[in-house]
Amino acid sequence: MDPAGRVTTRRYVLMNAVIITSVTIFALDILHFRPRPLTVQDKAVGILLVLMGVYTQTELRGWYRYYSKNAQNGCAPMPVYPNDMFGIRYFLEAVRQVRANALLESRQQRMKSLGHTFVHKLFPEPGLCVDTDDPEIVKTILATNFEDWIIPEIRVRGMLPVLGYHSIFTTNGPEWQHARAMLRPAFVRDQISDIQCFDRHVSKLIDRIPKDGSPFDLQALFAMLTIDTISDFMFGQSTDIMGTASPEALEFGACFDRSVFKIACRVRLGWLSQLLPDRELDADVAYMRKYVAQYVQNVKGQTEKDLENGARKYVFLHELIKTGEPDEVVRDQSLSIFLAGRDTTTSVLTYLFFELSRNPGIVAKIQGEIQGLGEHDPSWEQLRGMKYLNWAIKEALRLNPPVATNAREAVRDTILPTGGGLDGKSPTFVPKGTTVRYLPWSMQRREDIYGSDASEFRPERWEDLKVTVQYLPFNAGPRICIGQQFALTQMALITFRLLQAFNTIERKDERPPVRKLGVNTSMLYGCWVSMHRGPE
Incomplete structure (x- = not known):
């Protein structure tokens, strides 16, 4: 022993x-x-x-x-987080790091000092917790031994106030399979490749950018854009935050931002934080549910003839209603779609343009590729074929995975292939109830995988880089994100249009970048830039 x-x-x-x-x-x-x-x-x-x-x-x-x-079992135990029998020290450090917006960086440093996998307690949870950025462990829990692992109960409880009991993000087993089957039709190729749906909203974004080169927060505009595109794409009508949004739509966006950040903090800090009452959260959730319920009633009131005469051939909410699911299920899945479709794209685009604003050489290469295409209005296939543009997006997803940390809980005693012993290379036993927290944000910065320049934004690395589970912006295995092609298509088109419309982009904020960690990552101070058009 x-x-x-x-x-x-x-x-x-x-x-x-x-x-x-x-x-x-x-x-x-x-x-x-x-x-x-x-x-x-x-x-x-x-x-x-x-x-x-x-x-x-x-x-x-x-x-x-x-x-x-x-x-x-002939296994080796993992390194243990030191001097913390009850997990109180770990918990208090996590609270301080969340408040200081330094959680991701501190966990990456901890991996470097303790090893890529270590075990600890997290007060007041009764079971063990494992932190890891080891690709072999991630592969095991997400794919190889998928049936041994579920979404942790602590995450389910934390997200229930906003996403409800039927969401694809709060269910496991058969109920999750049912939820996934309901949502999958929204993301088949015919719907994804309908880029005209995105394009009209990107035009509104471009119109909002100052023409005189004045500084503006691009992250705020991306957040407005993506809520418009996801509502239009999924429900057949846009919130139109970029245009003439109603006060109700603006309030919905504000409620959504506040509540999603709060549930993310509750998930990370454990069930003790979930016991505290939060009247603002309760009010925000009530407003969002009422708002989505109105969408549902509007679609229910449409006839087949109305839908056929509309500009859109496919309205996902209409298809969901036709399944006969109760309104509560439709509401929960709708809020899940808003969460996944809005925040992921906003997060990645913000980071991408933050990097572009300080790398004019990369901007020039993408613009050269745009000009070389010779098409003002690219097709879905042409966007997918633009190598350097897609390398830049992949690099943004690597350094800024929208879900920077994730977790699974063991439903039975099981064995992980690595993580044990002083070198972290031996198999290790984990008991039922153990939570494994894996960190794509740290894993995708490992120098032994991505090279000594792993922390640098360099799209060219994707020319010959071959990775599998080491690159995890959309998760992996049976629960891989069903909307990844939807998100990639949006990112490619938005980047294409902005760099087509503007010659230069310059950073206008000298403060060091700080990431704010909610369900997805965001830039604490926004993304302040100026953009300049070329001669007409």
Whole structure:
């Protein structure tokens, strides 16, 4: 057995012996040697013994079983986050890092110091937690041993207030399979390749950009654009935030931003944070549900003839309603679509243009590719065939994966192929209930995978780089993002149109970039740039 395992075993055996002996002596004292009513001192001793028993049979027994099972299965235990038996230190550090918008960077540094995989407790969760950026472990939990892992209960509870019980993001097993089957028709090629749906909204974005070169926040415009495109694409009518949006649509966007950030914090900080009441969150959720319910009623009120005469051939919400699902299911899936379709694209586009604003050489190469295409209005196939443009998007997804951290929970005792031992290369046992948190943000910056310049934005690396699960912007395995081609098509078209319309883009914010971590990543200070048109 590992030396740490032997220490834990001795501690567990010793504590059991101490408790049994103490309880025996205490019982004999008050019942036989000195019979008496319980005094305050007796009650205090009794409470102390109970607490010692709870600690021994939960914390110590959990660690004892972890080390014992590793030895029995011929595995090696993982490195342990130091000096943190109950996970309180880890929890408090996470709270500080979230408030300081430094969680991603600190976790990457921890991987470098402790190893690519380590185990710890997270107060007040009862089970073990594993942090990893090891591609082999990620592959195992997402694909190879998919049936051993589910979306963690802590994430489900955290997201329920906004996404509901039927969302593709809050369900597991057959209910998740049913939800995925309902949503998949929205993302078949015929719908994705209908880029005219995106194009009319990009035109509004371009019209909003200052013509005199004044600085503006491109992240804010991208957030407005993507909520318009996702609502139009999925529901047949746009919120029109870029145009003449109603006050209700503007309020919906504000409520959505606030509530999504709050549930992301609750997921990361554990169930204790979820016990606290939040009236603002409750009010925002109530408003969003009412807003989406109105969409549902509007589509229900349309006839088949109305839909056939409309500009759009396919309205996903109409198809979803035709399945006969209850309104509650339709609402939950609708909010899920808003979450996935809006924030992912906004996050990646913001980071891409942040990099472009300080890399004029990359802008020139993309513009050269645009001019070489010889088409003002590219088709879906032509966008997909633009190598350098797509390399730049892939590089933005590598350095800024929209879901920077993710997790799975073991539904049974299982074994991970690596992560054990001092070198992290041995198989390691994980008990049922263990949460494995994997970090694409850190994994996609590993120098042993992407080279010594892994932290640099260099699209050319994709010319000969071959990666599989080491590159994970849209997850992998059966739960791979069904909307990835939808997102990539939007990103390519928006980048094409902006660099077609403007000759230069310059950064206008000297503050160091800080990432704000919600469900997706965003730039804390926005993306302040100026853009200049060429001569007409």
